[in-house]
Amino acid sequence: MLLEINDLTLRYGRIEALHGISLYVNEGEVVALIGANGAGKTTTMRAISGLRPVGEGAIRFNGEDITNLRADLRVRRGICQAPEGRGIFPGMTVLDNLDMGAYTRRDSAGIAADLERVFELFPRLAERRRQLGGTLSGGEQQMLAVGRALMARPKLLLLDEPSMGLAPMIIQQIFDIILEINQQGTTILLVEQNAQQALSRAHRGYVLETGRIVKEGSGQDLLHDPSVKEAYLGVA
Incomplete structure (x- = not known):
């Protein structure tokens, strides 16, 4: 259990x-x-x-x-949560938001591998990796919230x-x-x-x-x- x-x-x-x-x-x-x-x-x-x-x-x-x-x-x-209302950082890029999800980790190779996994799950985020989180659509922001949580593995x-x-x-x-x-x-x-x-x-x-x-x-x-x-x- x-x-x-x-x-x-x-x-x-x-x-x-x-x-x-x-x-x-x-x-x-x-x-x-x-x-x-x-x-x-x-x-x-x-x-x-x-x-x-x-x-x-x-x-x-x-x-x-x-x-x-x-x-x-x-x-x-x-334990990691993608909260109600998404809670992304609107003034940060998609990539920086995802990096924030890995703030407790020090395994750079593992973080890089998980970033690629998130981009495979959410190709839209890969296309918008340099875009500010606040400019994404609602669906893209939800993808970002889930992706950020996954970065904590x-x-x-x-x-x-x-x-x-x-x-x-x-x-x-x-x-x-x-x-x-x-x-x-x-x-x-x-x-x-x-x-x-x-x-x-x-x-x-x-x-x-x-x-x-x-x-x-x-x-x-x-x-x-x-x-x-x-x-x-x-x-x-």
């Missing part, structure tokens, strides 16, 4: 955002976390990456308790709403690349409002509602679950 979360509680002031959630991610999996706005999906991601302190519960990664570990040390352990890649604000054709392309990244050996935890795209590619999934996990199962089982279809897929 690569990631294990047990009875995790997280508060914003007096408001309890996560109510004792438990989930796990096995090495090599794509696991989807779906739910409506405000369900606690991004909060869960921030807890895993160390950007929000937890109240109670435990987070274990690769057999180690990381519940209280600093965020930068989690990156060094192999993560064991676990956290993807927060990768399809947000993108055209349907670009969404399809992004999800195809996510699947390819997984097939190349990277484990992925995916937060996504586009339940159809997420569950159709996930090995397993969890449904989060108001800070609680209410369903879990294989991607296909959840995709065909009547209550999931009605709530998240627009099918009555």
